Amino acid sequence: MSSHETAGRPDALLDVRDLRVSFPGKGWRTPDTDVLKGVGLTIRPGETLGLVGESGSGKSTIGRAVLGLAPVRSGSVTFDGERIERAGARRRRALSRDLQVIFQDPYTSLNPARTIGDTLAEPLIGQGAGTREARTRIGDLLDRVHLPSDAAGRLPREFSGGQRQRVAIARALALRPRLVICDEPVSALDLTTQRTVLDLLLEIQQETGIAYLFVSHDLSVVRFMSHRVAVIHRGEIVETGDAAKITSEPDHPYTRTLLLASPVADVAEQRRRREASEQAGTVGRA
Incomplete structure (x- = not known):
């Protein structure tokens, strides 16, 4: 096939x-x-x-x-x-x-030498969008991820990790994908x-x-x-x-071990989970 x-x-x-x-x-x-x-x-x-x-x-x-x-x-x-x-x-x-992707690290997934606007424009221009169309779409994307419009002219180093990840989300959304x-x-x-x-x-x-x-x-x-x-x-x-x-x-026993290993806010419950996880074996050996 x-x-x-x-x-x-x-x-x-x-x-x-x-x-x-x-x-x-x-x-x-x-x-x-x-x-x-x-x-x-x-x-x-x-x-x-x-x-x-x-x-x-x-x-x-x-x-x-x-x-x-x-x-x-x-x-x-x-x-x-x-x-x-x-x-x-x-x-x-x-x-x-x-079909698009959002990667793990917001600090390495963005080119530090390119403005946010250039980063968001790249997939749009690559798919044939004109400059005016790309500029309008970038404004819509920044608004969608709750970033100010002047973010387009700034560099990644001017943003926090959470803001950078919003930029990465905006980039993934630029072409209106069906699956991310x-x-x-x-x-x-x-x-x-x-x-x-x-x-x-x-x-x-x-x-x-x-x-x-x-x-x-x-x-x-x-x-x-x-x-x-x-x-x-x-x-x-x-x-x-x-x-x-x-x-x-x-x-499945492996999923139960993952669940026991998940952190919780309650100290007593976390202790109980840790003890149960140790009895079940480490995640890697599950």
Whole structure:
């Protein structure tokens, strides 16, 4: 089947099936490392799927494979009915209208030498927008993410981490995508700023009907953001279901260990969770 043939569930915006990704070993005799081992997930239009797992579980690799940034060994990635796992550079540029990403670190995801206006104009001009159209759209984007209009002429160093992440969100929204991959978008921010950014993402979803693949190691953040949750462990999806169920009464032992490891404000409850987690074994050995 070619990259332009259709496949997947008809109601799914994104349909990933039996996805396998391997990275070559460091030495010529070193075998490849299997990072994803037959992963499957779906996202419907307007839905947020939370993808949760510990560091090294393969969760970010799924997002990178969807974006064409990780080599797919086998399996399929279908977006809006089209197979895209082997799409070429030209097709990827066209897909960027509908498929965007917000990276983890707001300090490194923005070019420090370019103004915010130049950063936001780049995807617009790349898709053929004129200067006047781009300027109008940039003003709309800054307003959408609650930044002042004069932000366009300023450099990233003049903004806080939370404000920079708002700029990154504006850049992702510039082309009015249908799906945004949020790769740990708040993990580098303090708790107060995290809530502000999460509220902004929810507000944008309610206004536009955008869908998110929300990648995180934090079950509490995933619970707040997601309609459904998929839990990944050592390159395999071990549990998928309704967010409220998965993040409060999970079935899989690994998910229960993740839940026990999640921080809570109550000191006594945190102590109880820590003791239960130690009895169950560390997350890495779960």
